[in-house]
Amino acid sequence: MAPTAPTPHPAPAPSAVSSSWNDVLLLHARVENALATALQRRHGIGLSEYRALGHLATSDAGELRMQELADRIGLNQSSVTRLVTRLNTAELTYRDLCPDDKRGVYTVITDAGRARYAEANVTYEATLRTALEEAARVDPRLAAALPALGLLDR
Amino acid sequence: MAPTAPTPHPAPAPSAVSSSWNDVLLLHARVENALATALQRRHGIGLSEYRALGHLATSDAGELRMQELADRIGLNQSSVTRLVTRLNTAELTYRDLCPDDKRGVYTVITDAGRARYAEANVTYEATLRTALEEAARVDPRLAAALPALGLLDR
DNA sequence: GGAAGAAGCTTGCATGTGCATGTATGCTTT
DNA sequence: AAAGCATACATGCACATGCAAGCTTCTTCC
Numbered sequence: 429m430a431p432t433a434p435t436p437h438p439a440p441a442p443s444a445v446s447s448s449w450n451d452v453l454l455l456h457a458r459v460e461n462a463l464a465t466a467l468q469r470r471h472g473i474g475l476s477e478y479r480a481l482g483h484l485a486t487s488d489a490g491e492l493r494m495q496e497l498a499d500r501i502g503l504n505q506s507s508v509t510r511l512v513t514r515l516n517t518a519e520l521t522y523r524d525l526c527p528d529d530k531r532g533v534y535t536v537i538t539d540a541g542r543a544r545y546a547e548a549n550v551t552y553e554a555t556l557r558t559a560l561e562e563a564a565r566v567d568p569r570l571a572a573a574l575p576a577l578g579l580l581d582r
Numbered sequence: 583m584a585p586t587a588p589t590p591h592p593a594p595a596p597s598a599v600s601s602s603w604n605d606v607l608l609l610h611a612r613v614e615n616a617l618a619t620a621l622q623r624r625h626g627i628g629l630s631e632y633r634a635l636g637h638l639a640t641s642d643a644g645e646l647r648m649q650e651l652a653d654r655i656g657l658n659q660s661s662v663t664r665l666v667t668r669l670n671t672a673e674l675t676y677r678d679l680c681p682d683d684k685r686g687v688y689t690v691i692t693d694a695g696r697a698r699y700a701e702a703n704v705t706y707e708a709t710l711r712t713a714l715e716e717a718a719r720v721d722p723r724l725a726a727a728l729p730a731l732g733l734l735d736r
Numbered sequence: 737g738g739a740a741g742a743a744g745c746t747t748g749c750a751t752g753t754g755c756a757t758g759t760a761t762g763c764t765t766t
Numbered sequence: 767a768a769a770g771c772a773t774a775c776a777t778g779c780a781c782a783t784g785c786a787a788g789c790t791t792c793t794t795c796c
Contacts, residue, residue, distance in 0.1 A: 445711055446703070448732045450633075456610055457656030476782080479607075482600075494745060502611030507783050509746055514782095531744045531791045553600055560599075569731050576727035578602040630752080648775060661753050663776055668752095685761045685774040743792070752783085762773070 451567070459559045466555045471548040473518075476501060476511050478552060481520060481545040484537040491524065491536040520544055605721070613713045620709045625702040627672075630655060630665050632706060635674060635699040638691040645678065645690040674698055 464475045473481075483500045484490055492500075498508040512535045515521040520541035526532030537545075560579060564571040574580050618629045627635075637654045638644055646654075652662040666689045669675040674695035680686030691699075714733060718725040728734050 443707055445714075445733060445735065446636075446707055448735075449710055450636075452731065452733075453633075454654075454656050461656075474782085479604075482604075495743095500608075502608050502615075503782095504784050505745070506747080506785080510782075526744095529744080529792075533745065549600070553597060556603060557599055573727040573730035576730060577606065577723050579599060579606075581599065581602075628752085649773095658754050659775070660755080660777080664752075667776095680774095683762070683774080687775065737796105739794100739796085741792105741794080743790100745788105745790085747786105747788075749786090750784090753781085754779105756777105756779090758775105758777075760774085760776100762771105764771080765769090766767100 448569075455563055455567075455570070459556065459563070462559050463552060463555050466551050467548055470551050471544065473520075473544065473548060476503065476507075477515060477518075477520075478545070478548050480508075480511055480515060480535075481537060481541055482549070484521065484535065485542050485545045489536075490542070491534040493526070493532055493534060497535060515541070602723075609717055609721075609724070613710065613717070616713050617706060617709050620705050621702055624705050625698065627674075627698065627702060630657065630661075631669060631672075631674075632699070632702050634662075634665055634669060634689075635691060635695055636703070638675065638689065639696050639699045643690075644696070645688040647680070647686055647688060651689060669695070 460475065467473055467475060467478050471478075479501050480497055483497060484492055494508050494512070495505055497503075497512070498505045501508070503511070512521060512523070515535070516523065519538060521535050521537050524534040524536050526534055557580070560570075560574060564574055564580070614629065621627055621629060621632050625632075633655050634651055637651060638646055648662050648666070649659055651657075651666070652659045655662070655665075657665065666675060666677070669689070670677060673692060675689050675691050678688040678690050680688055711734070714724075714728060718728055718734070
């Protein structure tokens with residue numbers, strides 16, 4: 429089968445950390461995938477778009493600066509530039525110059541953006557809750573851990 | 583500031599689920615980023631490459647079929663095709679035809695692959711543990727949840 | 737007050753990924 | 767045995783993302 433000489437390395441067994449983390453990664457991938465698919469098919473927006481709208485909708489004047497958005501979503505600044513471009517094209521947000529700092533750019537959410545977010549939020553919440561509950565049912569460790577994170581609260 | 587009429591929508595506050603999940607996403611993004619950077623800079627491989635090598639190294643004969651790898655890593659099948667191509671180019675794995683099912687393809691890890699994984703594993707474990715411990719120190723909910731997942735075990 | 741450097745954002749480029757499709761092999765049914 | 771369908775993998779294409787470089791504006795220091 430393996431033409432290489434009988435493996436001289438004794439299969440470096442992954443430690444508990446790495447092994448458990450693998451399960452986390454898998455869970456994360458599946459949940460994200462479920463969320464992305466649902467949002468795209470039912471509301472025509474991606475996961476990043478949804479998250480950006482969420483932060484904007486719950487912000488003071490419905491506006492945030494680029495870097496602030498990047499930090500909150502965990503994306504690169506350049507990625508946010510394009511993300512906002514997509515949102516603008518969809519009329520869900522628009523750019524507004526910072527009056528006091530002419531380098532700054534505010535991204536402002538429109539009424540259409542708020543409406544879209546409100547709709548998408550229902551799908552998101554439901555999908556997320558279902559996915560987590562399902563996962564918790566399969567893995568007892570998750571059932572113990574999720575409440576500690578405040579994740580299955582109502 | 584916002585030329586739109588005074589927002590008629592009362593800022594749909596995200597529920598507990600969604601809000602906590604946002605923190606999880608952020609943590610995930612940061613940890614993944616730390617891992618990816620460390621692996622790339624110190625060992626010249628990406629996160630997906632590392633994970634693939636890990637599954638191969640801990641498999642029976644050091645070989646797995648494409649779909650099996652895809653399932654374990656949480657990637658699309660086509661993505662794994664290219665991932666394996668990259669690994670092959672780096673001489674860390676090679677393709678082997680399935681004797682009984684000529685449609686099947688085994689990806690076999692080489693000795694160089696095992697060696698690289700063993701090295702990278704040290705970095706990975708250390709980086710992961712540090713990141714998680716750091717995060718747990720900041721967020722008490724994590725401190726409670728991580729042990730339940732078996733994540734900070736020694 | 738002018739110059740040098742920092743900060744904020746955008747753009748060019750490379751890359752990893754998913755979806756849809758193509759191709760070859762295996763299986764099942766008649 | 768042949769036809770039709772399923773399975774396994776590879777490929778074309780589109781796209782979101784990160785990094786590095788560029789541009790404008792602000793800040794600091796002399």
